[in-house]
Amino acid sequence: KQEVTQIPAALSVPEGENLVLNCSFTDSAIYNLQWFRQDPGKGLTSLLLIQSSQREQTSGRLNASLDKSSGRSTLYIAASQPGDSATYLCALLNSGRRALTFGSGTRLQVQP
Amino acid sequence: SAVISQKPSRDICQRGTSLTIQCQVDSQVTMMFWYRQQPGQSLTLIATANQGSEATYESGFVIDKFPISRPNLTFSTLTVSNMSPEDSSIYLCSVEVVGSSDTQYFGPGTRLTVL
Numbered sequence: 001k002q003e004v005t006q007i008p009a010a011l012s013v014p015e016g017e018n019l020v021l022n023c024s025f026t027d028s029a030i031y032n033l034q035w036f037r038q039d040p041g042k043g044l045t046s047l048l049l050i051q052s053s054q055r056e057q058t059s060g061r062l063n064a065s066l067d068k069s070s071g072r073s074t075l076y077i078a079a080s081q082p083g084d085s086a087t088y089l090c091a092l093l094n095s096g097r098r099a100l101t102f103g104s105g106t107r108l109q110v111q112p
Numbered sequence: 113s114a115v116i117s118q119k120p121s122r123d124i125c126q127r128g129t130s131l132t133i134q135c136q137v138d139s140q141v142t143m144m145f146w147y148r149q150q151p152g153q154s155l156t157l158i159a160t161a162n163q164g165s166e167a168t169y170e171s172g173f174v175i176d177k178f179p180i181s182r183p184n185l186t187f188s189t190l191t192v193s194n195m196s197p198e199d200s201s202i203y204l205c206s207v208e209v210v211g212s213s214d215t216q217y218f219g220p221g222t223r224l225t226v227l
Contacts, residue, residue: 031214032214034215034216036218041202041221041223042220042221043204043218043219043220043221044155044204044206044218045218046215046216046217046218049214049215089154089155091155091216093214093216098143098145098160098208099143099145099157099160100145100155100157100206100216101157102154102155102156103154104153104154105154
């Protein structure tokens with residue numbers, strides 16, 4: 001059974017800092033990995049999707065990497081802004097399964 | 113991408129009653145799912161909503177408690193039956209859109225509080 005862990009659980013940084021969020025998983029037989037953002041009391045917004053054959057994806061100030069052999073993914077946020085404050089979730093789609101397995105999330109607060 | 117709407121957006125219900133949540137998508141979708149997010153927790157899959165047949169439930173979730181319908185490709189309902197305070201959660205519908213490279217999109221969620 002796939003298990004997904006996100007570290008740290010919470011993070012507070014000053015505005016402008018670059019930061020890295022970590023996601024680790026136990027089963028490397030994945031089809032893809034998605035990073036989501038969730039604002040308090042809201043639904044999920046898809047940020048980046050990395051296919052299993054890819055190593056990284058970039059969108060604006062966000063860069064996500066995937067290392068299947070080590071069971072790790074990172075989400076890099078450059079020049080953080082207060083508007084980046086949210087919970088960030090990584091979720092995996094395992095081969096042969098159609099629903100996502102989610103990590104517990106990292107709650108990010110960017111201080112102005 | 114897809115625009116997903118859920119009704120109601122939130123509700124406060126009494127113990128022992130039932131609530132039906134609707135999920136409507138503006139695109140053709142291949143898969144529809146229902147997730148639960150308990151307070152302070154991450155998302156847990158309840159079931160996969162199958163068009164025209166019974167939903168496929170995950171371990172720990174049963175049809176009597178969470179009946180699901182999916183009468184067509186773009187609409188599904190989840191009912192939370194005989195509610196207790198432990199059912200207080202956000203319930204989210206998600207879809208996999210045709211031609212989206214397996215990207216999953218989520219609705220805004222339904223925040224349920226059971227008194």
